[in-house]
Amino acid sequence: MHAPAVLLAAALAAGPLAAQQPAVPPPAAGGLTIRLVAPASTPGGAAVYVAGTFDAWNPADPSFRLLAAGPGVYVLTLPDSVRGRLEFKFTLGSWDRVETDSAGRDVANRAVTVPPSGPATYDATVRGWRTGGAAPRAHTATASVTVLDTAFAIPQLGRTRRVWLYLPPGYAASRRRYPVLYLQDGQNVFDAATSYAGEWGVDETLDSLRARGDPGVIVVAVDNGGAARMDEYLPWKAVTEHIGGGDGGRYVDFLARTLKPWVDARYRTRRDAAHTGVGGSSLGGLIAFYAMMRYPGVFGRGLIFSTPFFLNPRLYAMARAYRQRRPAARFYFDMGAGEGVGDPGLPDSAMVRSQRAMVDTLAAAGVDTARDVRDMLRADGQHQEWFWRREFPAAYLWLFDGPAGAGRAGTGDTRRGETGGAGRPGAFSASGG
Numbered sequence: 001m002h003a004p005a006v007l008l009a010a011a012l013a014a015g016p017l018a019a020q021q022p023a024v025p026p027p028a029a030g031g032l033t034i035r036l037v038a039p040a041s042t043p044g045g046a047a048v049y050v051a052g053t054f055d056a057w058n059p060a061d062p063s064f065r066l067l068a069a070g071p072g073v074y075v076l077t078l079p080d081s082v083r084g085r086l087e088f089k090f091t092l093g094s095w096d097r098v099e100t101d102s103a104g105r106d107v108a109n110r111a112v113t114v115p116p117s118g119p120a121t122y123d124a125t126v127r128g129w130r131t132g133g134a135a136p137r138a139h140t141a142t143a144s145v146t147v148l149d150t151a152f153a154i155p156q157l158g159r160t161r162r163v164w165l166y167l168p169p170g171y172a173a174s175r176r177r178y179p180v181l182y183l184q185d186g187q188n189v190f191d192a193a194t195s196y197a198g199e200w201g202v203d204e205t206l207d208s209l210r211a212r213g214d215p216g217v218i219v220v221a222v223d224n225g226g227a228a229r230m231d232e233y234l235p236w237k238a239v240t241e242h243i244g245g246g247d248g249g250r251y252v253d254f255l256a257r258t259l260k261p262w263v264d265a266r267y268r269t270r271r272d273a274a275h276t277g278v279g280g281s282s283l284g285g286l287i288a289f290y291a292m293m294r295y296p297g298v299f300g301r302g303l304i305f306s307t308p309f310f311l312n313p314r315l316y317a318m319a320r321a322y323r324q325r326r327p328a329a330r331f332y333f334d335m336g337a338g339e340g341v342g343d344p345g346l347p348d349s350a351m352v353r354s355q356r357a358m359v360d361t362l363a364a365a366g367v368d369t370a371r372d373v374r375d376m377l378r379a380d381g382q383h384q385e386w387f388w389r390r391e392f393p394a395a396y397l398w399l400f401d402g403p404a405g406a407g408r409a410g411t412g413d414t415r416r417g418e419t420g421g422a423g424r425p426g427a428f429s430a431s432g433g
């Protein structure tokens with residue numbers, strides 16, 4: 001999900017403070033000292049972490065583990081280099097054990113601005129954890145969604161993963177073959193009960209479009225690997241600290257060589273690259289783009305949202321060497337105009353420049369960007385699930401409907417233009433850093 005490079009900002013305030021904080025050590029020399037009061041439900045000896053924009057939302061980064069300073073009290077001083085506006089949450093080592101409110105509901109990202117120099121403190125109280133009696137969340141996946149396997153083997157990595165399947169309404173009664181879209185961060189694709197900060201609602205969107213005459217698509221969504229997400233979604237080690245990476249090649253080999261053949265053998269799919277898409281947001285978008293570069297004969301449609309290409313600059317070299325196939329591949333890039341602005345580890349507009357530099361690189365390689373690429377910049381867009389959910393229908397329709405550029409995504413989209421619209425508040429998704 002996770003060194004200051006990834007990311008991004010809602011404007012939601014921090015959680016409530018304790019009325020009285022127990023005595024704890026004074027702030028250490030350096031940057032921000034976090035002093036946390038944990039709820040009584042915290043297991044004895046629990047490891048408590050802070051995950052946020054400064055460590056790419058890694059829920060179990062040993063460099064950001066708080067130390068016990070008394071009964072129910074934990075303290076950590078962040079490195080002096082971690083300054084500016086920060087967003088974060090507390091965890092017990094995974095996003096399945098993230099902080100909640102007293103009723104077990106999700107809470108917004110905490111936010112604080114650390115001054116340019118000198119020590120600072122942040123006092124926090126956690127009311128509950130997503131564990132130990134938290135109220136279960138209602139499932140929202142439609143009848144079109146099933147779980148293929150809760151432990152689908154990834155032989156390339158020696159791991160297993162939950163994999164979801166969406167079949168269009170009417171699939172069983174037809175003989176039609178369908179395109180397939182492979183999405184990352186499967187926890188957030190269909191079901192609010194498994195998501196971190198909201199789901200994309202892909203099933204509801206596609207069911208609705210199908211009822212209005214859309215031919216339909218099969219969607220295969222692969223859960224991320226939790227603490228392994230950064231490693232699996234980055235082909236090479238990231239250029240910034242604390243992020244990791246390097247397993248992305250083997251993960252994409254799994255998508256192309258194991259998962260896709262398995263799906264094609266069991267479902268009525270259109271197997272060619274022109275009818276096979278891959279997509280995701282943030283690092284999920286990065287690994288989707290890499291999949292298109294590594295396997296251009298397999299993946300010919302790319303849904304690439306809010307993607308920090310600068311974390312793996314070698315992607316630009318791959319794009320320079322890319323040669324468009326026939327029929328042509330399509331790339332749908334989409335991002336909020338303010339993503340990354342104010343992040344202490346990024347120059348302003350680095351995220352936007354990252355996307356546009358990739359589009360320019362594809363153009364220099366000979367890709368017809370007027371026909372085969374959409375480069376969307378949304379004035380109100382944010383690095384959050386609500387934004388990706390809103391953008392999904394137009395991206396899907398353009399990627400899979402008819403000749404490139406002639407699709408049904410007529411929603412006021414403009415290439416390299418900003419669109420207006422009222423912004424929606426919401427917390428940055430810990431699963432999509």
